[in-house]
Amino acid sequence: MDTNTYDVVVIGAGPVGENIADRVVQGGLTVAVVERELVGGECSYWACMPTKALLRSGAALRAARQVPGAREAVTGELDVAAVLRRRDSFAAHWQDDGQAAWLEQVGVPLYRGHGRIVSTRAVEVTTGEDGATVTLTARHAVVVATGSRVLVPDVEGLREAAPWTSREAAASSTVPGRLAVIGGGVVAAEMATAYAGLGASVTVLARDGVLPSAEPFAGERVVASLREAGVSVLLGAEAATVKRAGDGTVSLTLTSGAQIDADEVLVAVGRVPNTRDIGLEAVGLTPGDWLTVDGTLRVVGAEGAPVGDGWLYAAGDVNRRVLLTHQGKYQARAVGDTIVARAKGEAVDDGRWGRHAATADERAVPQVVFTDPEIASVGLTAAAAEAAGLRIRVVDHDLAAVAGSTLQAEDYRGQARMVVDEDRKVIVGFTLAGPDVAELLHAATIAVVGEVPLDRLWHAVPAFPTVSEVWLRLLEGYGR
Template identity: 75%
Template sequence: MDNITYDVVVIGAGPVGENVADRAVQGGLSVAIVERELVGGECSYWACMPTKALLRSTSALRAARQVPGAREAVTGTLDATAVLARRDSFASHWKDDGQVSWLESAGIELYRGQGRISGERMVEVTGADGVVTTLTARHAVVVATGSSALLPDIDGLRDARPWSSREAAAATGVPARLAVIGGGVVASEMATAFTSLGSTVTLLARDGVLHLAEPFAGERVTAALRESGVDVRIGAEAASVVRDESGTVHITLTDGAQIEADEVLVAIGRTPNTLDIGLDRIGLKPGAWLTVDDALRVDGAGDWLYAAGDVNRRALLTHQGKYQARALGDALVARADGRTADTGAWGRHAVTADERAVPQVVFTEPEVASVGLTAAAAEKAGLNIRVVDYNLGSVSGAVLHAEGYQGHARMVVDEDRKVIVGFTLVGPDVAELIHAATIAIVGEVPIDRLWHAVPSFPTVSEVWLRLLETYGR
């Protein structure tokens, strides 16, 4: 058994682990990173990149059909084979050679295998050949193992070989009939993708579609899904699932209704990848989310164990995990050099990006882009708010963008401080508009100052002017 020492040992080589390691190495520390699957993680192969590649063809076709002149040039439907081939290229054909090459160029040492914490500052890596290597960290061990799809306890579901988000993102073909259990981001995006590719889709949304977003967002996406042919069943809940000998999936709902499908996708939430990383050896519960403080140190584990990304449950989004990773990597360097007091991973600056200003885009048709608090969440937080709404389709840039453009914008204003605390857009291609709102919220830009940020005409961004006019001076 080898025993090798590094300044930092990172468990998990997804985007979060890679960013922690990169920042630490740039700061002069030696870093080992442990990965049991593909370097690049969930986002690169089974989530962000391949799923958005699936959805992009749909949105491009929709955009062309909404503009006279371009519409007449579109004579066919999506080529599912070509769409899947493009998806494969974005997933690097599920090979991580490029990512491994980047690690090497960055000076980060890779250990392939299952990483398990074996004691204070110690990680055992069991390789595919059974050989165990022990890594010792001078300064810190960072858990960046991410999360996996949650499989609910529905009678017969496990034996029915359901799809998770992974199988949906990497599907080699398009099922004639697809049932989706869930109504959140993954469920609504994959319903959008597969109905566009030719599947007959049934969406079982017990709590509604995008129920954590502003209500109008879920309502508009639900209407669009139904218009595209998806059978959206609000309040429906699966009681049992059976796959028969022919491969057909039979779903019985709690109200007795029956649904048949060729595949069933389960997309109801996430669970942390902490079951087999040695938490029991340091007095923590295997399979649990890792609660952290503002330094991203794991509660109950001393000052050497940190957790970043999905696994700490602060914000389950790749970009937010990478934000944490950059801050943590820099903080570990500063701490190793003795250059800073222990004021958290973000130094003396207040944490905002993964607490009050989390941006998210749902790539459905229409898209949903949001940042900060919903009106309901702001009220629950005790803020004195004013909600300002505007019809996005009335903006000059939207009219030019597409014939019959329909959308909605909402900003939530903290009336005591006169700053925006929440912003939501629903409409075609609104994803690229949300960063302006993110800056306004993170920067706590006063409403009076926003009047001087003049949007270009004619663009959809002119909605900012219309919202401010509606708010009044």
């Protein structure tokens, strides 16, 4: 058994682990990364990139059909084979050579295998089927960045039916004739949109509604659009049993007694942490649990104190703060800089907006759902703001009434909502629903994070004629 020592050891080489390694190296420390699957992680191969590639072609076709002149040039339907080939290219054909080469280029050793914490600052890596191991010792910190995996609920027969998870949906080489989707969240809504556009007959079982965490109008508009596209959206529906027949087809019996037949069933009801077998028991934590962290992302125990002397950190999905790639990368930058500062004996700036604190996942999280229409949001919904005890005012505006939207598309439909903290006169939430609204989101993110007073926002003049003019209309609706 070999032993190698580095300043930092990172378990997990997804986008979070990669960014941690990059920040640590830039800070002048040494770091090793452990990965049991593909360098680049879920986002690169089974989530963000391939799924958005699946969705983009359909969105572009819909956009062309909404503009006279372009509409007449569209003579056919989507080329499904071409869409899948493009998806494959964005997933790098499920080969990680390029991302592994990047680690080598920046001087980060990659250990391929399963990593487990075995003692203080020590990670054992099983590197092959023969059980060979190497132990990596960290001088300063070990960071868990192992991400999450799909939750398969305890529905009778579901596991035995070998359902699709988000991975199979993102990587399938064929389009099923009939697809049943269990769930109503982001993955369910996006994959229903994608596969309906690719020609599948899609049924969505949305027990808790569609996009239940978003503003209500967002889910309502997505449901309406899915139904217009031929998707059967069953609100409040729940599967009681699932059975796959000998011919490969799947039958779902609902709690109502109704039956749905499909060629594939996709489970999209949530995530669980990849912490079952990473050695948490060696540091007094429970295998399979989410990892609780403090403001600088150090793992803390049941009493709220850092594990050991504070050498163990967790970033990304695994700490359950926000399960989004961009938020995980944000955490990665913060934790990398924090480890470097502590290793060098420098002061750690962990104030509300300090360099070493990951605080944006409290009330300033941006997110885009790439459905039709797109849903872009940042900060709190009106309901969440009220639950947080804020005295708020909600201002809505019809995006179709903005001059730029009429140029964007014929029969443009959309809505914008601004949630204002009345005591501080700043925006605490912003939601957009409409075609191509994703690119409008960062302006709202800056307003929320920067806590820009509404009086100051009056001087941020939107260009005419753009959809961004909605900012002026919302401010007018609020009044001075």
